[in-house]
Amino acid sequence: MDRGLSFLAAPASDIPKTAKQLLGWEVSANGVTVRLTEVEAYAGTGEDPASHAHRGPTPRTKVMFGPAGHAYVYFVFGMHWCLNVVCGPEGEASAVLLRAGEVIGGLETARERRGSGPDRELARGPARLVKTLGIGPDANGTSMVDGTGPLLLRPPTRLVTPDEIVAGPRVGVAGAHDVPWRFWISGNPTVSAYRRHSPRKRSR
């Protein structure tokens, strides 16, 4: 882990700080580069009820317990994939969900992958970001920092200053609405719209 990436391996208790630091970083895959504008922090076992790793390792979440800088890709709602950067020391399952970004390279390719819609929505939302990058379940468990996988995470070329960063509750998470672990770049049009978690159906 070099190139200024060592902060990814900070203890799980520092995960909000780690997430914040990832804003402005650039993720490339398959000819498209995205500058991160919105992320969410998830802590590990026993610390964060909203984390997939909350109850300990499972076949699906074992990657989260591995080395920092690897990709945790998971399937949701029967049709979408979401991408996380695994953080923390091995054995501690913290991660940062990449929620949105602006396309700064490979714009034409990104448009082809996403179909119609304004450019600011190409990677606005975690599943859209994944689709824009052209990755899938194959990327799960690969390194995002050493070039051995399809993904590459690089430091910002445009710095994000602390006063640009806004914090708020995480999206779509039941409970823990008081935990402001979602971070985004103030005023950036590629940040996804906040939607409160809404129960699917009400039993009565």
Added chain:
DNA sequence: GCCTGGATTCCG
């Protein structure tokens, strides 16, 4: 084994 509901998106 069965059942539930989800770190979402798109359409009506």
Added chain:
DNA sequence: GGAATCCAGGCT
């Protein structure tokens, strides 16, 4: 507001 769409994880 609700459907699409399927599997991981929890429970019996």
